[in-house]
Amino acid sequence: MRTTETTATISPAGALTSAVQNRHPQIEVRPASTDTAAYRYDYATAPRPDAVPDGRPGPAVAFPTSADEVQTLVRLAAEFGVTVVARGAGTGLAGGASAADDQLVISTERLNRIVEVSPLDEVAVVEPGVINGDLNAHLREFGLFYAPDPASFEISSIGGNIATNAGGLRCAKYGVTRESVLALDVVLADGSLISVGHRSIKGVTGLDLTSLFVGSEGVLGIVVRATLRLRPLPVARRTLTAFFDSTASGAEGLGAITLSPVRPAIIEFFDRVSLEGIDGHSGTRLRERGESLILIELDGYGIDEQAADLEDALTRVGARVAVESDEDSAALWELRRYGRGLPASRRFIGEDIAVPKSALPAVYRSFAALEARFGVEISAVSHAGDGNLHPLITQEIKPGDDPAVVPESLAEAATELVRVALALGGTVSGEHGIGTLKREWAALELSQRSIEAQRAIKAAVDPQHLFNPGKAI
Amino acid sequence: MRTTETTATISPAGALTSAVQNRHPQIEVRPASTDTAAYRYDYATAPRPDAVPDGRPGPAVAFPTSADEVQTLVRLAAEFGVTVVARGAGTGLAGGASAADDQLVISTERLNRIVEVSPLDEVAVVEPGVINGDLNAHLREFGLFYAPDPASFEISSIGGNIATNAGGLRCAKYGVTRESVLALDVVLADGSLISVGHRSIKGVTGLDLTSLFVGSEGVLGIVVRATLRLRPLPVARRTLTAFFDSTASGAEGLGAITLSPVRPAIIEFFDRVSLEGIDGHSGTRLRERGESLILIELDGYGIDEQAADLEDALTRVGARVAVESDEDSAALWELRRYGRGLPASRRFIGEDIAVPKSALPAVYRSFAALEARFGVEISAVSHAGDGNLHPLITQEIKPGDDPAVVPESLAEAATELVRVALALGGTVSGEHGIGTLKREWAALELSQRSIEAQRAIKAAVDPQHLFNPGKAI
Numbered sequence: 001m002r003t004t005e006t007t008a009t010i011s012p013a014g015a016l017t018s019a020v021q022n023r024h025p026q027i028e029v030r031p032a033s034t035d036t037a038a039y040r041y042d043y044a045t046a047p048r049p050d051a052v053p054d055g056r057p058g059p060a061v062a063f064p065t066s067a068d069e070v071q072t073l074v075r076l077a078a079e080f081g082v083t084v085v086a087r088g089a090g091t092g093l094a095g096g097a098s099a100a101d102d103q104l105v106i107s108t109e110r111l112n113r114i115v116e117v118s119p120l121d122e123v124a125v126v127e128p129g130v131i132n133g134d135l136n137a138h139l140r141e142f143g144l145f146y147a148p149d150p151a152s153f154e155i156s157s158i159g160g161n162i163a164t165n166a167g168g169l170r171c172a173k174y175g176v177t178r179e180s181v182l183a184l185d186v187v188l189a190d191g192s193l194i195s196v197g198h199r200s201i202k203g204v205t206g207l208d209l210t211s212l213f214v215g216s217e218g219v220l221g222i223v224v225r226a227t228l229r230l231r232p233l234p235v236a237r238r239t240l241t242a243f244f245d246s247t248a249s250g251a252e253g254l255g256a257i258t259l260s261p262v263r264p265a266i267i268e269f270f271d272r273v274s275l276e277g278i279d280g281h282s283g284t285r286l287r288e289r290g291e292s293l294i295l296i297e298l299d300g301y302g303i304d305e306q307a308a309d310l311e312d313a314l315t316r317v318g319a320r321v322a323v324e325s326d327e328d329s330a331a332l333w334e335l336r337r338y339g340r341g342l343p344a345s346r347r348f349i350g351e352d353i354a355v356p357k358s359a360l361p362a363v364y365r366s367f368a369a370l371e372a373r374f375g376v377e378i379s380a381v382s383h384a385g386d387g388n389l390h391p392l393i394t395q396e397i398k399p400g401d402d403p404a405v406v407p408e409s410l411a412e413a414a415t416e417l418v419r420v421a422l423a424l425g426g427t428v429s430g431e432h433g434i435g436t437l438k439r440e441w442a443a444l445e446l447s448q449r450s451i452e453a454q455r456a457i458k459a460a461v462d463p464q465h466l467f468n469p470g471k472a473i
Numbered sequence: 474m475r476t477t478e479t480t481a482t483i484s485p486a487g488a489l490t491s492a493v494q495n496r497h498p499q500i501e502v503r504p505a506s507t508d509t510a511a512y513r514y515d516y517a518t519a520p521r522p523d524a525v526p527d528g529r530p531g532p533a534v535a536f537p538t539s540a541d542e543v544q545t546l547v548r549l550a551a552e553f554g555v556t557v558v559a560r561g562a563g564t565g566l567a568g569g570a571s572a573a574d575d576q577l578v579i580s581t582e583r584l585n586r587i588v589e590v591s592p593l594d595e596v597a598v599v600e601p602g603v604i605n606g607d608l609n610a611h612l613r614e615f616g617l618f619y620a621p622d623p624a625s626f627e628i629s630s631i632g633g634n635i636a637t638n639a640g641g642l643r644c645a646k647y648g649v650t651r652e653s654v655l656a657l658d659v660v661l662a663d664g665s666l667i668s669v670g671h672r673s674i675k676g677v678t679g680l681d682l683t684s685l686f687v688g689s690e691g692v693l694g695i696v697v698r699a700t701l702r703l704r705p706l707p708v709a710r711r712t713l714t715a716f717f718d719s720t721a722s723g724a725e726g727l728g729a730i731t732l733s734p735v736r737p738a739i740i741e742f743f744d745r746v747s748l749e750g751i752d753g754h755s756g757t758r759l760r761e762r763g764e765s766l767i768l769i770e771l772d773g774y775g776i777d778e779q780a781a782d783l784e785d786a787l788t789r790v791g792a793r794v795a796v797e798s799d800e801d802s803a804a805l806w807e808l809r810r811y812g813r814g815l816p817a818s819r820r821f822i823g824e825d826i827a828v829p830k831s832a833l834p835a836v837y838r839s840f841a842a843l844e845a846r847f848g849v850e851i852s853a854v855s856h857a858g859d860g861n862l863h864p865l866i867t868q869e870i871k872p873g874d875d876p877a878v879v880p881e882s883l884a885e886a887a888t889e890l891v892r893v894a895l896a897l898g899g900t901v902s903g904e905h906g907i908g909t910l911k912r913e914w915a916a917l918e919l920s921q922r923s924i925e926a927q928r929a930i931k932a933a934v935d936p937q938h939l940f941n942p943g944k945a946i
Contacts, residue, residue, distance in 0.1 A: 118829070118831065119731070119732060120728050120731055120732070120830060120831035121829040121830050121831045122731060122830070123829070143734070164677060165677045165681065167675050167677075171674055171675060172674055175648070175652065175674075176674070176675060178681065178684065179648065179652055188922070188926065192922045194920060194922050194923045194926060195920070195923070196923060198827065198899070198900045199829040199898050199899075200827040200828060200829055200830065200859055200860035200861065200899065200900065200903065201644055201645055201648075201649070201858075201859035201860065202640045202644060202649060202827045202856070202859045202860065202861045202900075202903035202904050203827055203900040203902070203903060204637060204638045204640075204688050204900075204902050204903065204904060204905070204906050204907070205900050205901050205902050205907060205911075205915050205918050205919060206907065206915060206919055206923070206924070206927050206945065206946055207685060207688070207689055207693075207927045207930060207931075207945075207946060208638065208651065208684055208685060208687065208688050208689075209923070209926065209927065209930075211651065211681055211684030211685065211687075212680060212681060212684065212685050212930075214681065214684075215677050215680070215681050216680055216681075220680075231736075232733075232734045232736065233734070234734075235734045235778075235782075255593050258592070258593055258595060259592060259593070260705075261616070261705045261706070261707075261708045262774075263704075263705065300773070300774065300775070301735075301773065301774050301775025301776075301778050301779050302773070302774025302775025302776070302778065303774075303775070305708075305774050305775065306774050309708075354671065354673040354675045354676055355673060356591070356594040356596070356672040356673055357593060357594050357595070357673065358591065358593035358594045383675070385674075386673055386674035386675045387673035387674065387675065388673065388675045425672050426671070426672075426673065427671045427673065427675075427676040427677075427678050428678050429676070429677050429678050430673065430675035430676060430677065431675050431677060432677070433677050434677070434678060434679065438678075442678050442679060445678050446678060446679055447667060447668070449661070449665045449667050450667045450668070450669060450679070450682070451679070453661065453667060453682065453933075453934060454679050454680045454682065456933035456934065457680060457682075457685075457930055457933050457934065458680075459933065460926075460929035460930050460932065460933035461926060461929065461930065472679065472680075473679055473680060
């Protein structure tokens with residue numbers, strides 16, 4: 001069997017696959033082939049559903065079931081000189097988990113055990129392949145929840161959430177993923193396994209490697225276990241809507257929430273085009289209630305006082321505020337997550353910029369000039385409590401256009417909007433990560449010296465550049 | 474003037490001092506001498522007040538007033554091969570800011586401007602020398618506060634708080650320093666200045682260098698500006714006391730808070746010896762109310778509901794719960810901070826261990842055996858919400874003992890207690906840092922591979938090992 005590994009024509013990835021199959025038959029590995037083509041992509045880079053398969057092979061893909069097997073795979077990959085892409089559920093929106101046919105994907109799909117839930121420590125210990133929503137379903141019986149709630153929570157994995165430092169809707173009150181990760185077990189590029197962090201909220205022994213691994217998009221190590229901070233389910237929840245007469249007045253109105261003493265769990269802002277998009281896609285009539293909407297979830301103690309104080313603050317800046325019934329609340333949050341759809345007749349680019357909260361009105365004001373200049377339409381729903389916008393920049397597909405090609409004017413409009421965010425003191429990516437898609441934009445944000453420092457740290461931890469080359473930094 | 478720099482007898486630190494004085498006369502620098510002896514120490518390493526000065530000189534000390542001057546000093550230090558110790562207010566409790574006479578201390582005392590407060594962004598931009606308590610006094614008029622509240626808040630600087638990732642009393646609810654630091658300007662060892670992080674809560678462009686610098690105890694760079702997250706002052710506060718019949722029942726009773734839906738801003742636990750210490754020092758009669766005390770501060774909306782739910786939960790586990798008057802509350806928190814004093818007739822070691830919250834009762838249970846084995850007395854006040862204990866291990870000074878010498882049995886008891894914490898899944902330092910004093914203990918906690926990774930990162934960022942050698946890692 002060993003002869004197949006050393007023939008002149010076999011690729012390093014092929015030799016690695018054979019070595020895993022021969023030496024460690026208990027680890028399932030699929031060779032690079034058209035069968036693994038799906039692993040070339042994540043949600044950001046996947047072809048449109050109507051695209052014709054191009055017949056190119058995907059990467060080799062391994063499915064370890066233990067930390068030990070991950071260590072084995074990493075050591076073998078280093079031995080054969082094959083670079084490694086760690087992959088959670090593949091729902092990333094920046095290309096961070098995309099892989100080529102000369103790489104090894106280490107999938108965490110089967111590292112999916114909830115190892116422990118400790119109500120007295122308020123922690124859960126999980127493997128990286130556990131789906132975010134599954135964890136929260138499991139925690140409900142304990143009266144606890146895991147706060148980070150990316151919009152993908154039903155399909156994205158905790159490991160992927162950690163790799164991207166995933167955000168979500170509740171971050172202004174409960175923090176991003178980093179604030180809920182207490183400790184990690186990580187496989188390094190030399191195959192060693194280290195434990196970093198603590199099971200307590202406090203702990204300052206040595207450098208904070210836990211935070212460094214969170215959001216590192218697979219370039220520093222592979223997380224094989226995580227200790228997560230949990231919180232008690234709130235004693236009450238309430239949904240408020242605040243409709244305004246224009247996008248501009250709604251964006252300005254957000255400041256009234258900041259200046260009030262109330263800190264909602266969720267503050268989502270919809271501009272006029274976003275409301276129209278939902279109405280068109282979902283058959284609702286939100287637009288009749290106003291030109292923009294702040295959708296708010298309050299939670300915790302004193303919910304009546306909270307609602308009253310917020311209603312006061314928002315009414316004073318011209319909002320029509322309503323406390324929604326439980327049924328209407330559920331429908332509204334469903335619309336927030338799935339209501340908008342994407343226009344089949346238009347090409348689009350989605351963004352993930354974040355700005356200082358006070359700059360949100362300026363971002364919305366910037367859309368008109370960009371629309372006129374580039375012949376596009378721009379709208380945005382915002383996680384307004386943390387300054388994170390998801391602009392959707394679209395352009396009509398004209399007869400004769402290739403729907404698979406992003407026209408230059410659309411790409412230029414997107415880059416220009418990124419520049420607007422940066423000029424306002426903002427950032428290229430609030431919560432999706434840099435991956436492959438946003439490296440050029442990242443270079444607009446970070447200084448050369450800062451990029452050098454990041455690359456030096458990467459090289460210190462992974463001198464062979466084994467992990468996820470060409471991504472993130 | 475240049476000739477004095479090149480005489481054979483002058484030390485590198487002396488040459489550096491002369492170079493600063495000659496080339497950059499606007500930067501105040503004091504040469505290494507007995508006048509700077511105080512800079513040999515921080516609060517952890519300072520001699521007892523009654524100690525006789527030993528006549529040894531302190532380090533050279535520079536007092537820059539701008540980021541640019543810090544850059545200049547760092548470049549000169551590198552040129553002359555003099556290592557650099559950044560120093561805030563010197564209130565650290567682990568020796569992290571201590572310096573020798575062949576080093577340059579860069580003091581941030583005069584980098585003490587509050588640059589900006591933005592209520593709409595909920596951020597403050599400050600220089601590192603700003604005192605924590607001064608910042609909060611300044612923020613009060615805006616209705617805002619900066620959450621991290623180390624017990625030293627009246628005298629410790631924001632830069633020092635960042636260097637140690639300082640904790641405090643409110644961390645279980647509001648997070649440690651890291652959770653309140655959004656962005657930093659940092660001078661690196663090559664004298665370059667980089668900006669890391671974001672002015673928004675979200676931002677994932679590149680590796681999270683902000684979190685890496687927080688808690689790095691001056692070994693990676695010198696913070697010259699920080700963007701801090703602020704929060705609205707709570708609409709209400711209330712203090713509850715819960716007295717128990719024994720230390721053990723009080724420690725067990727802490728779990729009732731965790732299992733309730735209430736999350737207090739502060740949960741401090743006092744064992745019997747701590748209560749007696751306060752009564753002895755402050756003339757109070759707390760011990761008459763019980764053998765242990767959980768002192769709680771609630772804040773925010775629904776304060777009556779919160780108090781009622783917590784009183785229920787604690788009464789069910791045997792506590793005598795009282796809501797304290799405003800006056801008594803103020804007195805109790807004053808006692809928490811300053812009430813205990815330190816026994817003049819005893820030698821002592823203070824610790825800073827943290828454990829998973831569920832293990833707090835086991836730590837208190839461990840004291841008796843250690844007391845018997847080492848002939849010491851052990852007590853602890855805990856920041857119980859985050860598992861952080863400050864044990865005080867004391868031993869009587871007998872006639873003929875040198876009060877300046879820590880006897881071996883006391884040191885051994887301290888190390889053994891650290892081992893107890895580690896065996897329970899805890900950590901050597903919850904919030905004070907490692908500095909010089911706890912490096913041996915840190916080696917008990919961290920694996921060799923983890924320490925190697927930390928040192929590789931240090932070397933990547935500071936290849937000359939210019940910054941704070943021999944500290945933290």
